[in-house]
Amino acid sequence: MGRIQLKSVTKSFGDVQVIPPLDLTIEDGEFTVFVGPSGCGKSTLLRLIAGLEDITSGSIDIDGSDATDVPPAKRGLAMVFQSYALYPHMTVRKNIAFPLRMAKLDQAEIDKRVEGAASVLNLTDYLDRRPGQLSGGQRQRVAIGRAIVREPAAFLFDEPLSNLDAALRVGMRLEISELHERLATTMIYVTHDQVEAMTMADKIVVLQAGVIEQVGSPLELYRTPRNLFVAGFIGSPKMNFIEGEEAAKHGAKTIGIRPEHIAVSETEGEWSGVVSVSEHLGSDTFFHVHDTGLAETITVRADGEVGFRHGDRIHLTPRADVIHRFDAQGLRIE
């Protein structure tokens, strides 16, 4: 149904190569997330798959047939844009029906599918409104509705939640995940937010400067990041990286310890330092600790009830079994 295969795909804008040769396979029904910092080429990659940009070399297969030169409309993919790209002069009903009208379906079928999509997305009451009269979340749902009525082989999402406020974002995240469970269609989702990536993905593709740094399930990336970039990008707060003498003790150029893998104690521990900032979230507390004798400030995650304040001296003990070691090239040492 929706297996997408990229074979040594490259993309250049003028002399600048934004995507060096890249191979990637997205299995049918998989929820794949492209994640990376802004400007890493993840949106470009999505647009290449959509056909909105032409690839410079290589090929794209969709469902086993070569789609490299197939125009976007014929690829059987539907896309949800960051700005939603709703047609402002059309009602919600007409917006959702637009791809069906372009496909010249008969009116009864169009009505049936639009009603179906509207009821799935809780839009039935808004069908006769225009996009300008809807809230951000509702517009987002209309954009998704316009995508699902086409019954595409795969959905492409280009940072669809970045224009929503935090609370709505969590809600829409769940809705999209539920939609994926229900439709079981391939979805490719682009985001710069690693939390979205971790919570939604079956498979995460971490990109940097157009290069795939690692592909894997969320927990694989969390447990065994292949290099320093992935280690620093996945997980929140960010992994602590320690260089120098302490790293040499473990036989590595750099070691990485996640904040949640460091035990905090008032009395004893491997390192001792002073709390500079403590962030109390209720469920957790984050301490930023300096003066530990290490060059870096260490971030530690502790239970929400741990009540150290600015200026307190505390003791830290990293869990030895989850220390990540990296060599001089930044690659993981097993």
Added chain:
Amino acid sequence: MATQHSRSVARLMMAPAVVLLLGWMLVPLTMTLYFSFKKYLPLRGGDLGWVGIDNYVRFVSSSSFWPAVQATLVIVGGVLIITVILGILLAMLLDQPMWGQGIVRILVIAPFFVMPTVSALVWKNMFMDPVNGLLAHLWGFFGAEPISWLSEASMTSIIIIVSWQWLPFATLILLTAIQSLDSEQLEAAEMDGAPVLKRFYHIILPHLSRAITIVILIQTIFLLSIFAEIFVTTGGAFGTRTLTYLIFQRVLESQNVGLGSAGGVYAIILANIVAIFLMRIVGKNLDA
């Protein structure tokens, strides 16, 4: 309260401008109305007293009245159709990324800076002259009989000249409107399976509707009163006598100020009728 004070001060300070504008408008209007009820022939006895609605009756019953109204509407309509259609096409062309975009855009606006008298003369002598005109040479090149544009196709010629002048205005307004179109909307329509023409019809055209409305409204106001283009080309002959031109002839050529003033009042009424129609047809686009 301070706001109340500042409001009355503001009113006081605005007053001179308002009074000036009001006078500017009211004095000519009142004088036109005043003269329209008089028999006033400056070179043939001057003010010959009140004549009631005699001038109004004479102006309408003149054999040149209805043809003048028709000519006015044909010119306005023709120019509007040409400038809007070509304006949309040109705007889409100029929106494409190309080398020397800035210079091309300035050049496109250039005709708007040429005075109407000058541009009409340039067209008359350089393009439409049946002997030396560029178009005559072009016709001759293909072996066709050159057209003497201003007498044989007088209406078409004037519409061409005026359209050339107003095309930059339409293009400019429509270009800025096209540039404000979110490119993601076009991409979404492309993904939704809309081919180029359907994208134009379903996405670009609705997006431009407001700009088109503005172009039509503003141009109509100015086109109803075009004068120089007719004065220097046909001089109102060959069926190109518009209402404005007819009034000019009544006042200056026939030296009948009263009759001309009555015509002026009719022109005001015509302009208002056209404006009401336009507002009805296209004005609702401005609400949304």
